[in-house]
Amino acid sequence: MSNNKAKSNSLKKELTFAQILIAGIVGAVGTGILFSPAGMAGTAGPSMLISWIIGAAFYTFISIPIIELALTWPEAGGPSRYPLYTHGNIMNLISSFMNLVWYLFIPPIEALATVEGLSYFFPQLLLPHTTIPTILGAIVGTILLLLFVPFNYFGVKAFGKSTYGLGIIKLLVYIVAVLSIAFVFFSTKNFASLPGGFAPAGFSGIFYAIPLAMFAYGGIRVIPDFAEELKDKSFLGKAILLTVLGQTIVYILFSVIFIGGIKWNSLGITPGNWGSIANLPGNPFVDLSSSLNSKVSLILILIVALLGPFVTGYIYLGAGTRVLFAMSRSGYMPEKLKEISEQYAIPYWALIIFAIVGAILTFLTAPVHAIYSLLEDAVVGGYLAFATLPVAMLAGRRKGMIPKEYRLPLGWLWGVLAIISASLIAFWSGWPSVPYAIAIGIVASIVFGLIYKVKGDFKKSIWYIVYLAFILIMTYIGSDGALNIIGFIPATIIVAAVSAIVFLPWGVFSS
Numbered sequence: 001m002s003n004n005k006a007k008s009n010s011l012k013k014e015l016t017f018a019q020i021l022i023a024g025i026v027g028a029v030g031t032g033i034l035f036s037p038a039g040m041a042g043t044a045g046p047s048m049l050i051s052w053i054i055g056a057a058f059y060t061f062i063s064i065p066i067i068e069l070a071l072t073w074p075e076a077g078g079p080s081r082y083p084l085y086t087h088g089n090i091m092n093l094i095s096s097f098m099n100l101v102w103y104l105f106i107p108p109i110e111a112l113a114t115v116e117g118l119s120y121f122f123p124q125l126l127l128p129h130t131t132i133p134t135i136l137g138a139i140v141g142t143i144l145l146l147l148f149v150p151f152n153y154f155g156v157k158a159f160g161k162s163t164y165g166l167g168i169i170k171l172l173v174y175i176v177a178v179l180s181i182a183f184v185f186f187s188t189k190n191f192a193s194l195p196g197g198f199a200p201a202g203f204s205g206i207f208y209a210i211p212l213a214m215f216a217y218g219g220i221r222v223i224p225d226f227a228e229e230l231k232d233k234s235f236l237g238k239a240i241l242l243t244v245l246g247q248t249i250v251y252i253l254f255s256v257i258f259i260g261g262i263k264w265n266s267l268g269i270t271p272g273n274w275g276s277i278a279n280l281p282g283n284p285f286v287d288l289s290s291s292l293n294s295k296v297s298l299i300l301i302l303i304v305a306l307l308g309p310f311v312t313g314y315i316y317l318g319a320g321t322r323v324l325f326a327m328s329r330s331g332y333m334p335e336k337l338k339e340i341s342e343q344y345a346i347p348y349w350a351l352i353i354f355a356i357v358g359a360i361l362t363f364l365t366a367p368v369h370a371i372y373s374l375l376e377d378a379v380v381g382g383y384l385a386f387a388t389l390p391v392a393m394l395a396g397r398r399k400g401m402i403p404k405e406y407r408l409p410l411g412w413l414w415g416v417l418a419i420i421s422a423s424l425i426a427f428w429s430g431w432p433s434v435p436y437a438i439a440i441g442i443v444a445s446i447v448f449g450l451i452y453k454v455k456g457d458f459k460k461s462i463w464y465i466v467y468l469a470f471i472l473i474m475t476y477i478g479s480d481g482a483l484n485i486i487g488f489i490p491a492t493i494i495v496a497a498v499s500a501i502v503f504l505p506w507g508v509f510s511s
Contacts (some may be wrong), residue, residue, distance in 0.1 A: 011076060011228050012156060012345040017235040019160035020223055022167035023315055024243030028219025029174065029250050030110060030312035034285045034305060036216045036251075037258040042278020044209040046191045046259050047199035049252060051206050055213035056248040058425065061417035062386055063220050063244060064408060065393035067237040071406040072396065074227035074236070076347070077319075077326025083388045084330055086395040086511045089456030091464050093449055095388045096327050098441040102221075102382025103320030104354070105375045108362040110313030111145040112137075112372070117305030120286065131372075138366035142359045148314035149355050152321060155344040156229045159318055166311050173307060174250065177300035178257040181285075184294040186260040194272035201274075208488060211428035211480075216251060219243045221382065222319040258288065266291035317355065324350040332448050374436060380429040381437035386422035387467060390415040391504060395511035415508075416500045423499035424492060426471050430480030438468050463506040470498065 015023075040048035069082045080099040084092035115137045119125045125137035133141055151162055192198045199205060220240045227236060264271040267280070267287065280287045283305060289297040325347035328337035337350040365372040394415045396402040408414060426434065448454070477483045478491035486494070 010345070011340060011347075013229055013231050014155070014157040015160045015226055015230050017232070017239060019164045020226060020230060020235075021239045021242055021246070022171075023160075023163045023226070024219040024223045024239060025246040025250070026163070026167035026170050026219075026311055027222050027315035027319075028217060028243070028247050028312070029171075030113065030308050032216040033174070033251060033254050033308070034283055034301070036212050037255045038280055038284035039212045039278050040209040040255070041259060042275050043201060043212070044205035045196060045198070045200040045274040047201075047206050048209045048213075048259075049255055051209040051213045052248060052251050052255060054206070054210055055217055056244055058210075058214060058421035059217045059220060059244050060241065061414065061421045062389070063240045064414040065389040065418050066220060066224055067240055068393050068402055068406050068408070069389060069396065070224040070227050070236050070240075071233060072402050074224075074230070074233040075326065076225065076228040077322040077324070078224040078227050079221065079385065079389065080323045080326045081330060082392045082396075085401060086392045086399065087388075087457075087460040087464075087507075089330070089454050090449075090458050091388065091456075091461035092330060093332055093454050093456075094441060094445045094461065094464060094468075095385045096323070096330065096332060097444040097448070098381040098385035098437065099323050100320070100327065100381075100444070101437055101440050102379050102385070103316060103323050104357060105361070105379050106316040107145055107148060107313045107320065107355075107358045108141070108365070109375050109379070110309040110316065111141045111148070111358075111362050112365060112375075113309035114144050114306055114313070115141045116283075117302060117309070120283075120302055120305070132369055133366050133372070135366045138363050141365070142363045144310065145313065145317075145359050145362050146355060148310075148317040149351065151314040152318040152351055153344065153346065153348070155346060156226070163311070163315060166307075170307050170311050171250070173300060173303055175253070177285075177297065177304050178254050180294065180297040180300055181261040181288060181292065182257050184261075184292045184297060185263055186257070187262075188260065190259050190262055196272060196274070200272070204489065207492070211425075211430075213251070214425045214428060217244070217247055218382070219247055222315060225319040225322045228322075258285070261288050261292070263288075263291050317351075317358065321347060321351045321354045324354050331452055332454060333452075377429075377433040378436040378440055380426055380433040381441050383422060383426040383429060384434075384437060384441070384468060384471065386425065387419055387499070387503070388464060388507075390418035390422070391463075391507035391511075393418075394504070394508045398508060399511065415504055419499050419504045420496045423471065423495050423503075427474055427478065427492070427495045428480065429475075431475050431482050434472055434475040438472055442468075460510045463503060463510050467499075467503045467507075470503070471495070 070078050080096040083095050115125050220243050223240050269276045285301045289301050327333045339349050341348045474495050475481045477485040479488035
């Protein structure tokens with residue numbers, strides 16, 4: 001193995017436009033696509049389709065800063081380094097660890113989601129009537145996570161080819177699976193002819209469903225992480241925007257088929273009782289296929305439940321490896337993690353360490369059940385890191401760092417829309433997700449900052465620290481918090497307004 005791991009100086013530019021686009025789309029479309037429609041239908045009924053469109057708009061707004069920054073600094077793990085150029089080490093240290101929390105926890109989640117799919121055939125993998133793995137389930141999950149490594153170890157060219165091939169297969173299986181449900185049963189009456197009509201919970205129901213939609217997106221995040229390995233950085237913007245569009249089309253297709261495929265009597269639910277749809281036991285699409293007595297649909301959905309999270313897991317393992325590699329470049333991790341394999345041109349030590357930590361977290365979900373909930377909750381750290389991007393974009397423009405050819409008109413408008421979107425996604429994550437993520441990110445920042453003697457202008461990071469405290473407080477007292485003092489819509493307006501009016505200009509002029 002040592003022959004394969006001599007030091008090299010650079011990553012290779014091997015990824016094509018088609019490969020990174022498929023990685024973005026299939027990296028985001030995982031098991032959430034099977035569970036989100038039921039939860040959203042329980043809140044908004046058929047009008048959840050509008051929630052998906054609003055979610056797509058939010059991620060489009062977030063995409064603009066990512067595009068400008070990635071074109072300016074096309075490097076591995078880029079989003080975990082952009083604030084370094086505009087605000088220095090301290091703020092970048094914090095946002096880097098917020099990013100790392102996102103990536104470190106997603107591969108174990110996807111490995112365990114694959115275990116959940118396998119539990120249909122091997123129920124002993126999960127504790128009865130739960131999604132928590134048994135010791136056997138955790139062992140299988142750990143093995144699955146380690147199987148993500150070969151897809152990333154043999155070079156980014158092999159990663160691109162395997163992701164493109166498996167990604168196309170994954171998308172085709174997804175589409176055939178939902179269309180098979182429509183072929184067996186599809187009722188247009190479910191969209192408007194039932195009690196309550198198209199929007200049984202009114203306009204507020206659409207907004208209440210948006211948080212569930214937001215968490216299904218996110219594929220745009222992996223694209224700039226591989227920016228240094230793209231054959232041509234000029235297609236970054238197109239790949240990111242088409243990823244948002246591609247995800248949206250798939251989500252809406254699944255949601256349309258889910259709504260039209262509901263056979264109320266077979267599920268034992270009164271027609272129009274959308275709230276009960278959210279309480280379907282297990283995988284909602286499995287329940288739907290079972291209610292239709294469609295073996296073909298059931299088999300296809302089970303394939304989706306296995307293939308979907310597996311592909312997502314190894315893509316995020318690769319992207320997370322680049323984040324760890326970038327943090328080593330920034331001086332927040334051991335120098336060893338910057339080493340690049342001469343034969344395969346991948347940051348192999350970063351990959352190995354990232355996979356080992358992920359495997360440990362996966363295994364601990366059985367003996368320490370709290371780890372399972374922590375994994376799902378703390379990924380909100382990635383959403384909190386999103387808030388630094390519009391600030392870095394506008395600060396970079398102000399300092400002349402971002403070339404004019406990379407800028408869209410109305411920069412401040414895009415900055416406002418992006419920080420509002422990022423703040424609301426984080427806020428809607430609710431309690432205890434936000435405190436978990438902030439606690440892990442801040443503690444890790446302090447520990448590693450002291451170990452590696454990270455220095456910088458603390459004043460430039462104050463806005464972000466106060467911003468995190470603001471989101472924490474609003475989550476605590478808001479509708480998704482511990483106290484529920486402020487209603488959903490008023491709290492949402494407060495978070496949006498304060499983020500745009502206070503923190504965006506504060507952050508920009510702190511650079």
